[in-house]
Amino acid sequence: MDSKLSRRDVLQKSAALGLFAVVGTACSKEQKALSCTDTMSLSSADALVRTTLSYADKSPEAGKSCSVCQQFIPAAPAACGTCKVLKGPINPAGYCKSFAPKAT
Numbered sequence: 001m002d003s004k005l006s007r008r009d010v011l012q013k014s015a016a017l018g019l020f021a022v023v024g025t026a027c028s029k030e031q032k033a034l035s036c037t038d039t040m041s042l043s044s045a046d047a048l049v050r051t052t053l054s055y056a057d058k059s060p061e062a063g064k065s066c067s068v069c070q071q072f073i074p075a076a077p078a079a080c081g082t083c084k085v086l087k088g089p090i091n092p093a094g095y096c097k098s099f100a101p102k103a104t
């Protein structure tokens with residue numbers, strides 16, 4: 001068996017690797033973490049409430065996140081929801097000082 005690679009083989013394998021890299025990059029971008037920190041449309045008072053209640057886009061406390069808070073209003077999967085207390089986009093993985101667990 002001839003173990004030498006022809007020029008054609010090298011070009012075909014290079015093209016396949018290039019395609020794999022492009023597809024891999026596109027897939028990794030889809031898995032980018034959700035960000036719900038855009039408060040540009042809020043009034044300064046509403047933005048201040050977010051700050052005062054220490055809203056965080058990622059909860060620092062295990063088991064306490066917006067997705068399990070009774071104030072959270074979910075949106076489509078993998079999208080920012082809203083909150084009955086804070087205005088603006090709310091990350092299901094977020095948290096603030098007004099966290100109140102959903103009744104079970």
Ligand code: SF4
Nearest residue numbers: 066069071072083096
């Ligand atoms: S009250 Fe706080 S913890 Fe609860 S959903 Fe709203 S932002 Fe999240």
